[in-house]
Amino acid sequence: MIKVQKPGLFTTVQDMGRFGYRNIGVPVSGVMDVCSATLGNRLLNNDSRAALLEITMAGPQLQFTAATHIVITGALMQAAINGVSIPNNRVIRVQQGDVLSFGRPERGIRAYMAVKGGIKSALIMNSQSYYFPLTNFAHLQKGQELDCEVFDGNINDLIEIKPNNDFLFSSAITVYAGPEYEMLNREEKELLKQTFSVSTLNNRMAYQLEEQLPPNNYSIITSGTLPGTVQLTPSGRLIVLMKDCQTTGGYPRVLQLSVSGICTLAQKKYGDRIVFKME
Amino acid sequence: MSKAAEKYPISISPVGLQSLLINWPKRIDEDILKDIICFGETISKKLAIACEQLPAYHSLLLIFDENIDTVKISDRLLKLYESMEPCAMKRRLWHIPVCYHPDFAPDMQLLSSQKGMSPQKIAELHSSPVYTVYGIGFLPGFMYLGGLDKKLYTPRRKEPRQSVVKGAVGIGGKQTGVYPQESPGGWNIIGNTPVKIFDLSRKKPCPVRIGDKLRFFEISQEEHKLLEIEVSAGVYKLKSEKYHD
Numbered sequence: 001m002i003k004v005q006k007p008g009l010f011t012t013v014q015d016m017g018r019f020g021y022r023n024i025g026v027p028v029s030g031v032m033d034v035c036s037a038t039l040g041n042r043l044l045n046n047d048s049r050a051a052l053l054e055i056t057m058a059g060p061q062l063q064f065t066a067a068t069h070i071v072i073t074g075a076l077m078q079a080a081i082n083g084v085s086i087p088n089n090r091v092i093r094v095q096q097g098d099v100l101s102f103g104r105p106e107r108g109i110r111a112y113m114a115v116k117g118g119i120k121s122a123l124i125m126n127s128q129s130y131y132f133p134l135t136n137f138a139h140l141q142k143g144q145e146l147d148c149e150v151f152d153g154n155i156n157d158l159i160e161i162k163p164n165n166d167f168l169f170s171s172a173i174t175v176y177a178g179p180e181y182e183m184l185n186r187e188e189k190e191l192l193k194q195t196f197s198v199s200t201l202n203n204r205m206a207y208q209l210e211e212q213l214p215p216n217n218y219s220i221i222t223s224g225t226l227p228g229t230v231q232l233t234p235s236g237r238l239i240v241l242m243k244d245c246q247t248t249g250g251y252p253r254v255l256q257l258s259v260s261g262i263c264t265l266a267q268k269k270y271g272d273r274i275v276f277k278m279e
Numbered sequence: 280m281s282k283a284a285e286k287y288p289i290s291i292s293p294v295g296l297q298s299l300l301i302n303w304p305k306r307i308d309e310d311i312l313k314d315i316i317c318f319g320e321t322i323s324k325k326l327a328i329a330c331e332q333l334p335a336y337h338s339l340l341l342i343f344d345e346n347i348d349t350v351k352i353s354d355r356l357l358k359l360y361e362s363m364e365p366c367a368m369k370r371r372l373w374h375i376p377v378c379y380h381p382d383f384a385p386d387m388q389l390l391s392s393q394k395g396m397s398p399q400k401i402a403e404l405h406s407s408p409v410y411t412v413y414g415i416g417f418l419p420g421f422m423y424l425g426g427l428d429k430k431l432y433t434p435r436r437k438e439p440r441q442s443v444v445k446g447a448v449g450i451g452g453k454q455t456g457v458y459p460q461e462s463p464g465g466w467n468i469i470g471n472t473p474v475k476i477f478d479l480s481r482k483k484p485c486p487v488r489i490g491d492k493l494r495f496f497e498i499s500q501e502e503h504k505l506l507e508i509e510v511s512a513g514v515y516k517l518k519s520e521k522y523h524d
Contacts, residue, residue, distance in 0.1 A: 019331060019344075020331055021419075021484075022331055022333045022342070023331075023332060023333055023334065023415065023488075023489065024415050024419060024420060024477070024484065024485035024487075025415045025416045025417060025418055025419045025420055025421050025477075025485070026419045027419075124479065125479075125484065133460055134419065134479065176293070176294070176295050176296075178294065179292060179294060179300050179302075220305075221305060221306075221307065221335075221336045221337055221338075222335050222336055222413075222414055222416065222423060223300070223335050223336065223337075223338040223340070224300070224333035224334075224335055224338060224339075224340030224416075226294060226295070226298060226340070226342065228295065229294075246416055246417050246418070247333060247415075247416045247417075248333070248335050248414055248415075248416025248417060248423075249416075253294075256294050256295040256298075257295070258295060258296070259295075259296075259297070
């Protein structure tokens with residue numbers, strides 16, 4: 001079991017998502033940076049759908065009540081066991097009573113803590129992913145206890161890898177033309193090539209960008225949206241939808257991020273620069 | 280009734296590498312909605328690859344688990360559409376109780392003075408039509424209802440409310456709907472339903488489907504209170520019947 005001594009800023013249990021309910025308006029949710037989360041589970045030989053902790057900006061303090069193995073992936077956030085720093089992307093053995101803590105985010109803002117066998121929690125509509133009010137809480141609470149299996153064995157075959165994950169921390173984001181891209185005029189298409197910065201409004205639902213396009217009169221009939229859909233509002237604001245986004249929207253969908261592009265954006269915070277690279 | 284369904288000029292385009300968007304002509308039209316639902320059923324039965332379907336108004340978004348050959352699957356979908364047989368629509372008509380009392384209707388006075396109509400008249404006009412569910416989105420169980428009486432068309436509020444209560448019944452432009460949970464919102468609130476459109480404790484959390492029909496019926500404050508108790512005790516069952524065109 002894992003005791004939550006401090007919950008951190010916004011720590012959630014996530015798996016790959018809540019599939020099959022978007023037709024009744026339920027967001028897909030799931031890990032924001034699927035690239036880092038998948039790596040964590042793979043290093044532990046977990047099922048690829050095993051639930052893990054998504055840690056945002058300021059990490060939690062967690063105590064393990066039994067031995068197990070963990071891996072930290074994604075953002076570099078000064079992870080430490082009993083105050084001794086541990087590297088990302090390496091299988092770490094933890095003992096009963098060990099305390100995992102985090103410091104400042106040094107690179108990226110979302111880290112993942114995968115645990116051997118995955119976090120065990122209630123399946124709600126076939127997923128463990130936190131999404132309030134489907135789940136009782138939006139994020140971890142102080143004093144909460146998370147179940148996981150005791151693992152006292154050895155993982156010898158996969159200890160540490162040096163993943164090629166520089167793309168997560170670069171500004172380049174691979175995108176495709178969205179369904180309404182062709183609605184844009186030449187000037188607007190050119191403006192999409194500029195460097196954008198992330199506004200203060202960035203969370204699991206959406207990332208709004210600071211720089212705006214000129215105001216417009218485009219409108220569409222409400223239609224399906226996806227994580228990674230870039231919407232253009234009448235005031236010219238660009239909104240990149242993320243994993244907890246609503247399932248439908250009425251703004252033109254001008255771009256669509258690639259899967260790896262969503263991972264890269266998920267590592268960005270207020271003020272970070274991004275450039276869309278059209279495939 | 281079983282006349283051959285009209286075929287529309289549909290277009291299919293990829294959205295990234297794992298999704299396809301199918302568009303029908305850009306208008307709000309119940310025959311188009313039925314065609315979309317019928318095509319969705321055809322896809323579930325005949326497209327060999329599993330996908331999630333997200334229908335709304337004049338479009339159907341297909342979401343696959345992995346990267347797909349978008350050209351090949353688009354071709355396959357077009358052929359499926361050409362050879363599609365008419366579907367027997369299985370639709371339900373839902374009866375949703377609404378209390379229009381001023382306590383539940385913060386925007387009723389404003390609407391009433393704007394339109395020069397009594398609140399009672401507004402309640403009557405709102406609870407008369409048989410609405411069509413053109414989409415479910417925005418929030419779990421939030422229905423986009425078409426069929427609002429033209430006299431009730433009202434632009435969204437300039438400043439959305441930070442918090443609209445659960446069950447609030449609102450008008451936004453040409454649409455009406457129910458907030459299934461507390462949330463921010465910009466629609467004009469004219470009433471409240473004590474029933475839950477979305478309820479996790481049900482086997483089917485949201486039994487209403489796109490294409491279904493819905494009517495509101497007026498209840499008093501006392502009835503609202505009573506139903507609220509029934510709902511929280513888990514003994515209230517949403518009222519519905521089969522709907523025939």
